[in-house]
Amino acid sequence: MNIAGIVLAGGKSSRYGKPKMFELHQGIPFYLFSVNAFKNAGLEAIFISTNQQLASQFDQEVGSLLLENDEHNGPLFALSQAMKQLKDIEWFFVLAADIPYVTVEFVHTMLEVLKKNQPDIIMPITDEYVQPLHSIYNRSCLPIIEELLHSNKRSFMPLLDRVSIQKIRFPNDQMDFVNINKREDWNNE
Numbered sequence: 053m054n055i056a057g058i059v060l061a062g063g064k065s066s067r068y069g070k071p072k073m074f075e076l077h078q079g080i081p082f083y084l085f086s087v088n089a090f091k092n093a094g095l096e097a098i099f100i101s102t103n104q105q106l107a108s109q110f111d112q113e114v115g116s117l118l119l120e121n122d123e124h125n126g127p128l129f130a131l132s133q134a135m136k137q138l139k140d141i142e143w144f145f146v147l148a149a150d151i152p153y154v155t156v157e158f159v160h161t162m163l164e165v166l167k168k169n170q171p172d173i174i175m176p177i178t179d180e181y182v183q184p185l186h187s188i189y190n191r192s193c194l195p196i197i198e199e200l201l202h203s204n205k206r207s208f209m210p211l212l213d214r215v216s217i218q219k220i221r222f223p224n225d226q227m228d229f230v231n232i233n234k235r236e237d238w239n240n241e
């Protein structure tokens with residue numbers, strides 16, 4: 053399977069107050085949990101999508117950096133940049149960099165779905181919420197994403213109306229989906 057793991061790690065962290073992808077859980081920066089989940093599930097091509105300002109703070113031995121040509125345009129823009137820069141890749145497994153409880157089992161489950169079925173997107177759903185920052189995208193999404201970005205639409209939702217999606221239901225309390233947005237979300241260690 054021609055697939056890359058893309059860790060989205062170029063956000064502003066404005067609600068958190070400092071770059072949250074470098075906060076520590078068990079002594080390890082958050083972004084490495086996403087990198088390691090990909091790696092331990094057997095993905096060989098792993099990329100960290102970020103901007104020039106944050107770039108030097110990542111360990112480049114764990115994943116190659118993908119630098120955006122225009123920073124802080126949000127995750128949909130970051131995905132389009134990854135698809136444009138990695139021209140030989142067909143599938144893009146996206147994970148945020150603020151999900152310290154993500155597991156290799158989650159990544160493995162998603163990859164097993166991809167082996168059996170190849171829609172445009174494989175997307176988890178918990179409760180009534182889809183999880184676009186834990187999903188697998190086919191390169192076929194790129195023209196629609198570009199069209200949306202050109203009309204200044206930055207949400208994943210309009211994309212979902214226009215492509216084929218396989219939604220995979222996970223338990224509502226599954227820890228893989230817990231993301232850290234504010235300081236109050238992270239006071240344990």
Ligand SMILES: Nc1nc2c(ncn2[C@@H]2O[C@H](COP(=O)(O)OP(=O)(O)OP(=O)(O)O)[C@@H](O)[C@H]2O)c(=O)[nH]1
Pocket residue numbers: 060061062063064065066067068073101102103120123124125126127129130147148149150185233
């Ligand atoms: N590469 C890249 N990643 C992004 C961008 N915006 C958000 N992300 C990542 O996407 C994930 C979810 O981001 P959010 O928490 O919604 O946004 P944020 O900008 O990081 O934080 P806030 O400023 O508090 O909204 C995080 O892992 C971010 O690092 C972006 O413009 N480029």
